[in-house]
Amino acid sequence: MSENERPPVMNQGVPGWVPPGAAQPPDPGAPAPAPAFPTKFCFACAATLDSRAELCPKCGVRQPMQPGMGGGIGFSVNDATTRTGKSKLAATLFAIFLGSFGIHKFYLGDTKTGVIYLIFFWTVIPAIIGFIEGIIWLTQSNEQWLAKYGDA
Numbered sequence: 209m210s211e212n213e214r215p216p217v218m219n220q221g222v223p224g225w226v227p228p229g230a231a232q233p234p235d236p237g238a239p240a241p242a243p244a245f246p247t248k249f250c251f252a253c254a255a256t257l258d259s260r261a262e263l264c265p266k267c268g269v270r271q272p273m274q275p276g277m278g279g280g281i282g283f284s285v286n287d288a289t290t291r292t293g294k295s296k297l298a299a300t301l302f303a304i305f306l307g308s309f310g311i312h313k314f315y316l317g318d319t320k321t322g323v324i325y326l327i328f329f330w331t332v333i334p335a336i337i338g339f340i341e342g343i344i345w346l347t348q349s350n351e352q353w354l355a356k357y358g359d360a
């Protein structure tokens with residue numbers, strides 16, 4: 209044990225020492241507050257935008273067309289929307305997965321048929337019919353589907 213092996217004297221220059229009141233770096237683990245409206249990110253500057261925005265208010269760059277906005281550019285889902293905003297895609301998924309409870313019927317405003325599905329769900333027949341309806345809707349064009357359910 210010699211004098212040379214003493215640890216260095218601690219002082220205020222220790223790395224990582226932050227004076228009280230100094231600005232703290234933002235915590236990267238903190239989740240961003242949930243937005244109250246559907247959002248997307250500007251593909252140019254990554255600013256958070258309303259999902260319906262066509263222009264980024266921050267950088268002014270026009271955003272790629274979104275599904276349902278009438279454009280055929282880029283990512284698009286083959287979906288149709290009724291007069292009251294019901295989605296063909298959602299109705300189809302309801303029919304396939306929740307057909308036994310008639311959820312797709314309730315969704316499209318056909319409460320009477322939906323109740324019948326619900327009453328007979330234990331027979332599994334509504335599930336089969338719902339599944340078949342969903343498959344038919346999948347194969348139908350949006351125009352064909354809207355001709356039948358467009359007013360729903």
Ligand SMILES: [Zn+2]
Binds near residue numbers: 253254255
């Ligand atoms: Zn932007």
